[in-house]
Amino acid sequence: MRMRRARVEGRLGPSTVVLDHTGGFEGLLLVDDDLLGVIGHSNFGTIRSTTCVYKGKWVYEVLISSQGLMQIGWCTINCRFNQEEGVGDTHNSYAYDGNRVRKWNVTTTNYGKAWAAGDIVSCLIDLDDGTLSFSLNGVSLGTAFEDLSRGPGMAYFPAISLSFKESVAFNFGSRPLRYPVAGYRPLQDPPRADLVRAQKLLGCFRAVLSVELDPVEGRLVEKESSEWQLQGQPTVLLTLAHIFHRFAPLLRKVYLVEAVLMSFLLGVVEAGTPAQVQSIVHQILDLLWLFMEDYEVHDCLKQLMMSLLRLYRFSPIVPDLSLQIHYLQLTVAILRHDKSRKFLLSNVLFDVLRSAVFFYIKCPLRVEEAGLQELIPTTWWPHRSSREGKDGKETKDETAEERLRRRAYERGCQRLKKRIEVVEELQVQILKLLLNNKDDNGGEASRYIFLTKFRKFLQENASGRGNMPLLCPPEYMVCFLHRLISALRYYWDEYKASNPHASFSEEAYIPPQVFYNGKVDYFDLQRLGGLLSHLRKTLKDDLASKANILIDPLELQAATMDDLDEDEEPDPAAAQRPMQALAIGGALPLPRPGWLSSPTLGRANRFLSTAAVSLMTPRRPLSTSEKVKVRTLSAEQRTREDIEGSHWNEGLLLGRPPEEPEQPLTENSLLEVLDGAIMMYNLSVHQQLGKMVGVSDDVNEYAMALRDTEDKLRRCPKRRKDILAELTKSQKVFSEKLDHLSRRLAWVHATVYSQEKMLDIYWLLRVCLRTIEHGDRTGPLFAFMPEFYLSVAINSYSALKNYFGPVHSMEELPGYEETLTRLAAILAKHFADTRIVGTDIRDSLMQALASYVCYPHSLRAVERIPEEQRIAMVRSLLAPYEQRPWAQTNWILVRLWRGCGFGYRYTRLPHLLKTKPEDANLPSLQKPCPSTLLQQHMADLLRQGPDVAPSFLNSVLNQLNWAFSEFIGMIQEIQQAAERLERNFVDSRQLKVCATCFDLSVSLLRVLEMTITLVPEIFLDWAQPTSEMLLRRLAQLLNQVLNRVTAERNLFDRVVTLRLPGLESVDHYPILVAVTGILVRLMVHGPASGIERATSVLLADPCFQLRSICYLLGQSEPPAPGTALPGPDQKRFSLQSYTDYISVEELAQVEQMLTHLTSASAQAAAASLPTSEEDLCPICYAHPISAVFQPCGHKSCKACINQHLMNNKDCFFCKATIVSVEDWEKAANSSATSSAA
Known part of the structure; x- marks a missing residue:
């Protein structure tokens, strides 16, 4: 006591x-x-x-x-x-x-x-x-x-x-x-008595392994443990049975497993060769299974793997990575034992602990402790202010000293990479063992157990985004994905070697029937065409005709009703099975949430599991009597035969459409692994790749700061000792930080952004492209494809360009140009595909296409796709803007024009040149690269149909009217807030929306400029019924914009002068040059008749002011004849000040336009007659009444009613349906009556 x-x-x-x-x-x-x-x-x-x-x-x-x-x-x-x-x-x-x-x-x-x-x-x-x-x-x-x-x-x-x-x-x-x-x-005492007993028993056990009984002389002789074999000798068996009778209960305790058994096994790993380690561990595991009860072996193996995972996860990084290598070698040795591997796969690796930890290589936060200073003694960093890829400029200005430093740094990076590759190879070996499908003696092969667990792992990460314990951290997911791809491609190509009809992994894709035959569980993930239950109902005829899949209507109805119910009754067996997660190393068993307890893994799969599906083999037509009803099996129930298929059953590939080849690509199980890998990339890998770029960004920022400090040091006078001391201190701080970051960056490049990892992501991109192409050929059944396939195609290309591109050149990837063109064809075809209904994925496609046309190499890829696809793409871009997201569409058209418009050759606006760009690789900051080919397609389409141009331009003019009106309204609110005496803050979101409306107005004006340039007859050929109306509306909007922007010391002027954060893009130049470009096209270029019509319409608009045109050249009033134009040094705005942006020819055209309008306005003023107020249009009060509506008899000017009828067929006044509009002239002898009366 x-x-x-x-x-x-x-x-x-x-x-x-x-x-x-x-x-x-x-x-x-x-x-x-x-x-x-x-x-x-x-x-x-x-x-x-x-x-x-x-x-x-x-x-x-x-x-x-x-x-x-x-x-x-x-x-x-x-x-x-x-x-x-x-x-x-x-x-x-x-x-x-x-x-x-x-x-x-x-x-x-x-x-x-x-x-x-x-x-x-x-x-x-x-x-x-x-x-x-x-x-x-x-x-x-x-x-x-x-x-x-x-x-x-x-x-x-x-x-x-x-x-x-x-x-x-x-x-x-x-x-x-x-x-x-x-x-x-x-704080807790160790079990000392049990520990002493366990160590003694282990000593006895080791003694048995190190000797053998000579059968001739009957005496013990020493022998290497690695050469020991269990040969059934009664003396040895009896001795081991006595040892394990006492040892087995102790091996269930976590402390003793880690202190005794783990220490012994790690000693074996450190002392022996891989072959010896494998032999000893295999013998030990055989003895455990032989002499211990199953429940004792299960507990022992579970504690052993948990201990091994903790040791691996929480081991410090040492220079040679020996600790991580030893733990992984022991893991490989344990998993090579078939019986142990199957038990661990079925009960431990995915159920109790996060096995993904074994595939992770953590990045050291403290590089000195990881030995990176000795491994990479010389540091170096790229002398670039932004990530612009390898453009050849990097080494042009390199000094001899910098070149030596860079090469020494690269040699150090290679040494580090070789050490990391040893760890990665061991991790790949683990996955190869888990994907083994040849070990099905006495049970299911490892691969099929892995598939079931892997699918549940994906479901927990796809559906449990709000439940932290269920989620695999994204940094683990990145490493897991790369190792999985390596193991998958190994088995894929191995199968090809023995099956000539199969495909190489380079040609891999997912056949489209996987998406609609219900054999693979996609949980509640969205399909391109919407919900799965909806698709099964609406496309049941297509399933029957193209895929030979018939759905029983009665079962379908029952399943649909069941789909409406909530998952309220968890499976008792599943509820009793604790779902355990690991707090990244420590075992964290957590109760399985009710929404994860259903054995069918979500409501979408419940539908698949309950709907009776009749499947006809596609190899030959079947009669009605031959149709057999089968049920789709949930992931818990599937066997090898369900996945791989046999005889007439094709397993995962059941329901092959006629477009697909009969010969399988590879083993069906590998297709499911590939599908899971693509889903993994979508879940969190892409976001993590973007996050890790932050280290490279930090290096660039510190490198810029160091260069600035060194420049200041060179310029600083030597007499200012105080400033020199501060600058020297800053230089030292920046240098030390860069030394640290450059070594850390070497680790990140070796583990995340290496050439091999880039090829993995590129392979996934090509797999997705082929899958989408094959799915597209199935027609309506394309709607069954999960959305994430398109997302991964878009995001993986973005990752290659933005995350890997600065480190490795994309142009060196095999088949790069062809891949670019195939992706361009997919974006061009599917951004307006009616089979795709999800708003998010449609927006992603549109944004991807918008980004694609910003870069010369990808724009050229768009131009390489077949002509009919290009024309179809441009036709979709020219569809009316109403009832769809139009801002991105307009952005695409603007990018196709940028570089051709008036004063539209800039990358950054003139007033922003002195500010630092956020990232020179942004799509909006790319140099102009117009596409004359796509412009020509646009011109041809606008000329073709009688309704294409009017409907398109009407929508553009409507959106311009809305965007500019919203902009003016918002800057009025901003101005009022700024003028208040009390302290106030303008909401940053309001500023952002205001700037967006301004940018939209500018881009819409540029689209109008492009249209007038390419197809001027749409506005100027009045033989077309809508030309005059469109021209009048255009003139009205141009005058409104000019009046608002050019008035001196007005609202726009004051807000621009404030230079508020968030309104940087708001300036006179972008909007005025866009308006000027339209006016020059109308007034200078084109036939004389067209110029005359445009001039008369512009001058007839009551908002026209010649002062606004004079403002463009810095004049407040029209110059008197013979006087010179003001010089370019005038303080007020003038296009003459932007000599780097506007050519001499363009300025001459503006002067010609001003001269023409000055003359024409003087003639129009002399010829104009006063109009009675009673004769003015009651809608606009600007033009005389010239039209009468039938049958109601109300009147207005032609411009107003034509504009109204573009959007609405009801009378503006009484809402009666307008049947026709007739010309109206006031009778000379009748009294005038207001048409609104």
């Missing part, structure tokens, strides 16, 4: 130390079933342990799973926390925060180092001396706090406060401490 008290002296609480889950944190934190892992689920949740200490020296460890905001340390029972204050924010609570690198006890000061995911923090308290300290990965950070309060009532609990989605796992001593500290005890 005295011994028991001595052992626990200084500690209060249960001997098994866990987190206190009764502390009222419900909803604020998620705690796992073993009460050692925790995930933040609120702003700042706090939890403490069940055991406290008041005397002695104690330590516990925290395994950091995410590097966000957390405060880890100790608190007393009297500390009170809330969502704002946590551990370290109150008296008698003390914390270390590695996110902000500070320590906390009411106040805060700098302390320690920054932590990263995968680190281990040791929290040490010495209550004899009253000190508290922390260690990071076994390296002491020094004493953090002294003079702790001690005495009666003062006992300290381990505690943590963490923000939303942050996760950790505690080790109070239930497992061996990774970094034990001499003199400090863990």
Whole structure:
């Protein structure tokens, strides 16, 4: 009894130390079933342990799973926390925060180092001396706090406060401490007696392995353990049976598995060759399965793999990566054992722990600890201000010293890459073992078990986006995807080698029948044509005729009604099976949510599982009597035969359309793995690739700052010692940061952006393109394809161009030009495809096409697609803008014109040249690259049909009217806010919308300029019924824009002068040159009759002011005959000031137009006759009445009624339907009556 008290002296609480889950944190934190892992689920949740200490020296460890905001340390029972204050924010609570690198006890000061995911923090308290300290990965950070309060009532609990989605796992001593500290005890005592027994039994076991019984002499002889074989000798078997009778119960305990068995196996790995390791581990596993009960082996293997995963996940990065290599070698050796592999696949790898951790290579936050300084002694960084790809300029201005540094840096990067490739190869070996389909002796092959688990893994990540414990972190997903692609292509090409009719992995795609035959579960993911149940009803005839799939109407109706119900009844068996997740290393069993408990994995698949589907083999037509009803099997039930097929059953490829070849591409199971890989990319890989570019961006920013500082140092006078000292200090800081970042960038390039990884993403792109092309050939059945195939095609190209492009040249990819053209054809065809109904995917296609036409190489790819596809694309772009997203359409047309318009050859606006661009690689900042070919298609289409041009231009004019009116309304509100005396703020969103409306107005004006340039007769040939009306509407809008923008010291002027953040693009130049371009086309170019008509319509508009035209050249009044035009140095706006943007010829055309309009307006003023107010149109009050509506008899001018009839057929006044419009002239002898009366 005295011994028991001595052992626990200084500690209060249960001997098994866990987190206190009764502390009222419900909803604020998620705690796992073993009460050692925790995930933040609120702003700042706090939890403490069940055991406290008041005397002695104690330590516990925290395994950091995410590097966000957390405060880890100790608190007393009297500390009170809330969502704002946590551990370290109150008296008698003390914390270390590695996110902000500070320590906390009411106040805060700098302390320690920054932590990263995968680190281990040791929290040490010495209550004899009253000190508290922390260690990071076994390296002491020094004493953090002294003079702790001690005495009666003062006992300290381990505690943590963490923000939303942050996760950790505690080790109070239930497992061996990774970094034990001499003199400090863990809060939970180790099982010392069991540990001694286990070590002795292990010694006996090792002794058996190292000897053998000589059958001749009957004596023991020493032998290498790797050469030992179980040969059925009774003496050996009896000895091992006695050992395992006592050893087996101990091997179920997590502490003993990690301290004894794991240590033994790792010793084998470190001492032997891979072949020897494999032999010994295989023998040991055989003995475990032979001498232990199944439930004992299951527990032992489960704890062994969990321990192995923790060791791999939370091991520090060392220069030769030896720790990671040893753990992976042991994992490979264990998984080579068939029986163990199948058990782990079925019950552990995806159910209990995150097996994706094994495929991850963490990026070191502290490069000096990872040994990168020795591996890459010389640092270098690209001298570019922006990511513009390899354009050959990078090495042109390179000095000899820089060239040597770059080459030394590249050699260091290659050394690092070779070391990382060793780890990656081991990870690929693991997946090759899991994808083995030749081990089906006595059960299902590993590949088919993997497929079931892999599909559930995808479903949890696709459907559980709001449930953090279910999600695989995106950095793991990236590595998992690349290893999976390597293993998949290995097996794909291996199958091709033995099956000549199959295809190489380079020609891989997913056959379209996979999307509609129900054999692969796509959960609730959206299809191109909408919901699956809707598609099955609306396309049942196409399924029958093209794919030989018949759906029973009665079953269909029942399934549809079932689809309306909510998933309220979870499967009891599934509910009893705990869904366990790992807090990135620590096991976190969590109750499976109800929406994941259905064995059919979601409502969409429930429909597939219940609808009876009749399938006819496509090899020959069947009679009605031969049709057989079968049910689609859920993922839980599928066997090898269900996937691969046999005899007349084609498995996954059931329901082959006539367009698809009869010979299979490869094994059907590999098709499902490929489909899952594409889904993985869509779930989180693409976003993570974009996130990792941030390291490269940081390097560029610091490199620019260093260059600026060095320039200032060169310019600084030597007498200013103070400034020189500050600049030298800044230069040192920037250099040190760049040294650190350039080594970290080398790691990122080796693990994320290497040439091999680029080829993986490129392969996925080509797979998606081929899949979309094959799906498109099936006609209406294309609607069954999941949306993510188009998304991955778009996003993977974007990743190759924007994320990999700055590191590796895209032009060097095999078949690059052909791939560009195929993607262009898909974007051109499907951005307006009626089979695609999802708003988001349609917007993505439109934005992708808009970006595609901004870059010369991709625009040329659009021009290379077949002519009929190009014409169809342009026809879709010219469809009326109403009832569809038109802004992106207009943007595409503008990009096709940019470089041809009046003063429209700029990349950046003149007034923004001195500002720093956000990213020179943005589509909007590309140099103009107009397409005369697509412009010609546009001109041909506008000339063809009588309705194409009027409907298109009517919609453009309507949208221009709306966009410019909205812009004016918003700048009035902004101006009023700016003039208020009290302090006020303009909403940044309002400024953004205002700038967008301005940009839209400019782009719509440019589309009108392009139309007038290409097809002037649409406005000027009055033999066409709508030409005059369109010209009058155009003149009206141009005059409105000119009046608003050119009035001096008016609203527009004042807002431009304010230069508000967010309104940078709002300026006189872009909108005035667009208007000028239209006017020049109308008044200068073209036939004399056209110029005369345009002039008369422009002058007839009541809003026309000659002053607005004079403003373009900096004149307030028309110049008197013989006077010179004002010089270009005039302060007011003048096109003459923009000599770099506007050519001499263009300025001459403006002057010619001004001269012409000055003369014409003088003649029109002399010839105009006064009009009675009663004779004016009651709609516009600008033109005389000239038309009467039938049958109601109301009157207006022709311009107003023609414009009204473009959008509405009802009378403007009485809403009666207008049958016809007739000319009307006032009778000379009749009294005038207001037509509105």
